[in-house]
Amino acid sequence: MIDTKKIVTFGEVLLRLSPPENRKLMQSKSLDFFFGGTEMNVGASLSFLGESVKHITAVSNDIVGDAAIYNMRQYGLDVSAVQKVNHPIGQYLLEVGSGMRSSQIAYNRLNGSFANIQKTDWDTIFANADFFHWTGITPAISEAAYQELKVALISAKAKGIQITTDPAYRSNLWQYGRNGQEVLKELVSLSTIFIGGVNEINEILGTSFTLDKEGFIEASKHLMTACPNITQIFDKIRTGLSASWQKIYGRAWVDDIYFETSELEITQVVDRIGTGDAYAAGLIYGLRHYDTERALAFANAACALKHTILGDVNLVSVAEITEVMQGNTGGRIKR
Template structure:
């Protein structure tokens, strides 16, 4: 039986749903004869993770009006995501191909998304007032406004309504230079959209991209960069960052740091020595922040997000299929992987 989420906080996400095609067993595409597929997408991954944390979630997107779009909707339903604001349109679903790396060999991705279903979304397709009924948190990423002008304008409308309603808006505004193809200045647009947001999920690199600054990556400059962001985008109240050290494709270290406007906080570093899947780890971190903001103080929120991110490295597919209890166990130092009987 699915848990009753009717009385929980509602999180709304907006963004593209993609089909991921990937050879199994770390094969390169040229040596594969069949591929596994998964449905995901940055914002959908966040919604799925929060749904597995027993929060009420709704995802807004366009999918193809065919059997592929139907399968994408079924995948969202299976993850417990409300799909009543998903539009079916006469364009193909976006796809991407992933070669999963191992050891010294990096993973490689090729996208086919710029002319897909989501790229054709228009502001009039989304009833933000209806979608935000009962909503407490809204999450967006920098990938969405990069895909098309329609996606940018639709998101901007949503952020205006969210601000009017006092909804907490979490922004993960990663800049992807290869996506901005419709003649707009991505840096300028991201700064505009961040100015409607409350919580910034990113670090010095993202702040430098948006503000055109050149802060370095040490602790003091993270604090300076965060303060500069709060000065120029006055709605931002907190900055949460994930710091990654990649020793190889299979061996990663991560820790979290944050600036609350008054205090710098950080977590211990977690080490993942046998990575199963890197895709969606940043989304797992963002979901951990959103969940934590509703349940914990800032320090525990950061620790929860870091543990959730670490666990996603062990899960095949785009979504983080772990429970709150599993994340809490890692936070408590139970990382030995003992069999539970």
């Protein structure tokens, strides 16, 4: 295990509220809550896998912010650089779907604590770090979040840190005046590992590549030409038969070689939130410990297992993921 270097993650922490037992909000008299957020989910999953992770964010200066910090500490995250600001923590309400009924989400994060993040000493934060992870959600939140991320990426790049990005484009988040596609292309250009596929490349570059294998390869080549710092591209393909029944496999384009995993089937989904984050965490862990092919398989297995875990974070071990990689998907009781 690599225990002399740390991973840094940067992004918003949200309070997730959900009616229990797959109920709709109108049916429920109570709400379960979890703390999550895509970058924190990645960091917490990596911490659970045994990695040293420092998460950078801003939370509310109240009991909710205190609870968020306590929750992150429980996951083993280093929260020494988390800011507390006088704005409420972002929230979202999730109605968990089942079968043919889709899950639904409503956000309440405008002008929240993370949108008002203050300047950060990134050179100090990146001391002894070898990976930095960000997503396209972060620069969409506010001008302050965008500027901090840009400074972080410049600092990480100068230090030779591997920079992983899941450049998720959410058009409804970009409300403060900047063009999302332009910003994402700029920030992806400062990164080294792209966790996304044809849809993300088309959105960022304004292209129209097809979703099949050949389209993925051509899109990957085009992205590497447009953003020469990108050296590895990893994608996750999902087939949703219903809200409760999913199939996934991973594919990659690295060193002019195409990689693809076998497909994993999840027939009883417990929680889809955070499955992409589990994939990213599994990939980062895999890239630090394995070759490309095994890292991709590890990411896909981690993603599949997250579908069986309630909450935002993938609370599974390296051993559990390895078992699924080896084809042990029967779920037999262990005594």
